[in-house]
Amino acid sequence: MPIILNNVSYVYGEHTPFRKEALKGxxxxxxxxxxxxxxxxxxxxxxxxxxxxxxxLHPTTGQVTIDGVDAALKTEEAKLMRHKVGMVFQYPExxxxxxxxxxxxxxxxxxxxxxxxxxxxxxxxxxxxxxxxYETYANRSPFQLSGGxxxxxxxxxxxxxxPSYLILDEPSAGLDPFGREEIFQKIIDLHAKKGITVVLxxxxxxxxxxxxxxxxxxxxxxxxxxxxxxxxFMNKRQELQSAGxxxxxxxxxxxxxxxxxxxxxxxxxxxxxxVKAIEVALKExxxxx
Amino acid sequence: MLSNxxxxxxxxxxxxxxxxxxxxxxxxxMIFIIAIFLAETxxxxxLVGLFTLFTVALSRLPMRLVWNSVxxxxxxxxxxxxxxVFTTPGTMIWQYGFLHIxxxxxxxxxxxxxxxxxxxxxxxxxxxxxxxxRLTDGIEHLLNPFRLFGVPAxxxxxxxxxxLRFIPTLLEETDRIMKAQASRGADFTTGSLVKRAKNMVxxxxxxxxxxxxxxxxxxxxxxxxCYRGGENRTRMKxxxxxxxxxxGIAGVLVITxxxxxxxFVPIG
Numbered sequence: 001m002p003i004i005l006n007n008v009s010y011v012y013g014e015h016t017p018f019r020k021e022a023l024k025g026x027x028x029x030x031x032x033x034x035x036x037x038x039x040x041x042x043x044x045x046x047x048x049x050x051x052x053x054x055x056x057l058h059p060t061t062g063q064v065t066i067d068g069v070d071a072a073l074k075t076e077e078a079k080l081m082r083h084k085v086g087m088v089f090q091y092p093e094x095x096x097x098x099x100x101x102x103x104x105x106x107x108x109x110x111x112x113x114x115x116x117x118x119x120x121x122x123x124x125x126x127x128x129x130x131x132x133x134y135e136t137y138a139n140r141s142p143f144q145l146s147g148g149x150x151x152x153x154x155x156x157x158x159x160x161x162x163p164s165y166l167i168l169d170e171p172s173a174g175l176d177p178f179g180r181e182e183i184f185q186k187i188i189d190l191h192a193k194k195g196i197t198v199v200l201x202x203x204x205x206x207x208x209x210x211x212x213x214x215x216x217x218x219x220x221x222x223x224x225x226x227x228x229x230x231x232x233f234m235n236k237r238q239e240l241q242s243a244g245x246x247x248x249x250x251x252x253x254x255x256x257x258x259x260x261x262x263x264x265x266x267x268x269x270x271x272x273x274x275v276k277a278i279e280v281a282l283k284e285x286x287x288x289x
Numbered sequence: 290m291l292s293n294x295x296x297x298x299x300x301x302x303x304x305x306x307x308x309x310x311x312x313x314x315x316x317x318x319m320i321f322i323i324a325i326f327l328a329e330t331x332x333x334x335x336l337v338g339l340f341t342l343f344t345v346a347l348s349r350l351p352m353r354l355v356w357n358s359v360x361x362x363x364x365x366x367x368x369x370x371x372x373x374v375f376t377t378p379g380t381m382i383w384q385y386g387f388l389h390i391x392x393x394x395x396x397x398x399x400x401x402x403x404x405x406x407x408x409x410x411x412x413x414x415x416x417x418x419x420x421x422x423r424l425t426d427g428i429e430h431l432l433n434p435f436r437l438f439g440v441p442a443x444x445x446x447x448x449x450x451x452x453l454r455f456i457p458t459l460l461e462e463t464d465r466i467m468k469a470q471a472s473r474g475a476d477f478t479t480g481s482l483v484k485r486a487k488n489m490v491x492x493x494x495x496x497x498x499x500x501x502x503x504x505x506x507x508x509x510x511x512x513x514x515c516y517r518g519g520e521n522r523t524r525m526k527x528x529x530x531x532x533x534x535x536x537g538i539a540g541v542l543v544i545t546x547x548x549x550x551x552x553f554v555p556i557g
Contacts, residue, residue, distance in 0.1 A: 094465075
């Protein structure tokens, strides 16, 4: 069952001079099994949008339903549904608070009311998933870790809730390339192996384009583009740029080569694809000679 | 979640009060607060009330906002009123055991409550119409003469500026951490008082850590820019006294004189 946003609008600071309409009549369905990338420049409304997906913000007008249940309700059922949507905020390591890593990860499962054994099993599984050895790290303080490790602990804290949907807001911000790659690999695994529906918010078109199978571009509180990344990069470049985002560097390179007369396929999204496509194109050119 | 907190919240505008110099506004507020305590009769309180209302109208702030500044303090207002109502001796109109209500008590209680309400409204106008930066600038200028007695005026003002500057940042941070923990099933709003206090731990620990981290970063950033206190610093925006300030101060002085007359000059 999907998360459905029906004509959702959200206003910050109503009745003050700081009034800002952050979302304007958003209609959106997030289907199970999707890997959705949401992109938009700062202040476009993307963070506001994702906070509606698990009921942290309630629409000023309109409705959000998770698996058919209104997320704004205060019933037990709605609460359960909201727990099915895990949310990893920007700089999630800033939310760590417990004395040990295991205790911190256990915070979520404990709140779900699971038994001690189940909680322990969840913690082990989540730590294993983000690549932190249980024996080594379980009893350490989370504040002794490096930034990348802290972030993995924080993500484990959300994964331990066993969400059906996982929302990540700029999960790679402030990490070095190694850390980024690690985090992204974990997210790809979550989607591929656990079948979790992922919603990834990012500034970085390259990251989104190689992972997501659906791309949503937000500008000025409205959905400007929605479709397969490759289609958007190939056909909607103008619209992308007017929304303040750019195609990934790989697409730019391909475009450049095509302009110069090398018939590289446009169907590339990752660096690896591009290498192969350029190789093929070069062979063809040589053949023709 | 926390958008209804209004501590030091500046409300931008272009009214008479907004245009006044912060120094003049601080001085005027102080004079008026003292003047409120001169009021003793119903006539005097009516005048004070009218003057307060007139100033609110001058500020062109929404009434709701002004009301919001009084609302959180209603317990204190009711308590003050209660103490006066129940403890003032005089003509009894109701008595039960050691509790008694006298006519004088009722009057004193209402006066005290009115006094508090006017006081809160008037001083909240100062923070509503003055941006925090201008406010601390004003305080620094007013404290400057006391440097002779070893009052570190600039440092005090800088500390206030920084504290005020970080209120919205910390509120934002609190909001974010609350949301993050709420998505992990934390519950900040239900349960007994003890349980709720315990539930605050996942919020307070990260908040303290981030506050210390920010303080540290700020200190390094200031040092890296060779900040070293108040000696010989100049400002980009100098404060200037304009005719608004003379009119404003004069207005407050007039009401003060009227109140003085009402109190000390026997009429009739």
